[in-house]
Amino acid sequence: xxxxxxxxxxxxxxxxxxxxxxxxxxxxxxxxxxxxxxxxxxxxxxxxxxxxxxxxxxxxxxxxxxxxxxxxxxxxxxxxxxxxxxxxxxxxxxxxxxxxxxxxxxxxxxxxxxxxxxxxxxxxxxxxxxxxxxxxxxxxxxxxxxxxxxxxxxxxxxxxxxxxxxxxxxxxxxxxxxxxxxxxxxxxxxxxxxxxxxxxxxxxxxxxxxxxxxxxxxxxxxxxxxxxxxxxxxxxx
Numbered sequence: 001x002x003x004x005x006x007x008x009x010x011x012x013x014x015x016x017x018x019x020x021x022x023x024x025x026x027x028x029x030x031x032x033x034x035x036x037x038x039x040x041x042x043x044x045x046x047x048x049x050x051x052x053x054x055x056x057x058x059x060x061x062x063x064x065x066x067x068x069x070x071x072x073x074x075x076x077x078x079x080x081x082x083x084x085x086x087x088x089x090x091x092x093x094x095x096x097x098x099x100x101x102x103x104x105x106x107x108x109x110x111x112x113x114x115x116x117x118x119x120x121x122x123x124x125x126x127x128x129x130x131x132x133x134x135x136x137x138x139x140x141x142x143x144x145x146x147x148x149x150x151x152x153x154x155x156x157x158x159x160x161x162x163x164x165x166x167x168x169x170x171x172x173x174x175x176x177x178x179x180x181x182x183x184x185x186x187x188x189x190x191x192x193x194x195x196x197x198x199x200x201x202x203x204x205x206x207x208x209x210x211x212x213x214x215x216x217x218x219x220x221x222x223x224x225x226x227x228x229x230x231x232x233x234x235x236x237x
Contacts, residue, residue, distance in 0.1 A: 006034040006043065008199075008229075024050045030232035032201060045200060100130050102226035105216040112215075120215050121148065124180075127218055128187060134198075135190035143183030150176035184214050191218075195225070201234050 002014035007030065015023065017037075023029045024046050031047040103123075112120035128140040150172045157169030188205045195203035203225075209217045221237075228234040 001037050003035055003037045005029055021050055032232055099229050100222035100226050101126050102223050105219045108219050109216055124215050131187045131190050134194045138190050140183040140186045143179045147176045147179040184210055204237055
């Protein structure tokens, strides 16, 4: 039984079953790598196919993976087989393109406090820009632009002498918060779709936590994903 391995769009193998299990046990095949063999209806993670990797008492040397062979695994439902070029937008993007902004949420909060909230507003656009890379149809950035525009105009109108103008300013500021949360729930949906279908890591994002902590909560998970892409290990949620 030949087993094909795919890591962030790059194919390896095929390997015989025993050889693939040996590579997995030694760490050449990461637990989050996608694997497939004849008879499977969709790609699975190596952990799903082989189970938990035993922890060796002494770390063995890691040999480089086999070069990519001319033939590739045929496409199966739920995943597209890797291609020789990323020019086609439907191909899986490379690791660098997918890697999210990595900054501890506590630092985002600290910089936000020191800058009177300006850093957090800017960082929201950093997050939405990355989400657009994994979902080109994301409208999160547009929502955030609307949020900033209405918040600024509402604040200016709130300083007017006319009570009617001040009331309109309050309404605009309330509308700006609606757009802000529309942007963040849009990012939440894009991340859940991507990291449970294209690169399945079982990502779960709480809607309640997102409502109360928005930028900080999403950044916590983005940092987790960035660490996973660097090390191959995902920390608990």
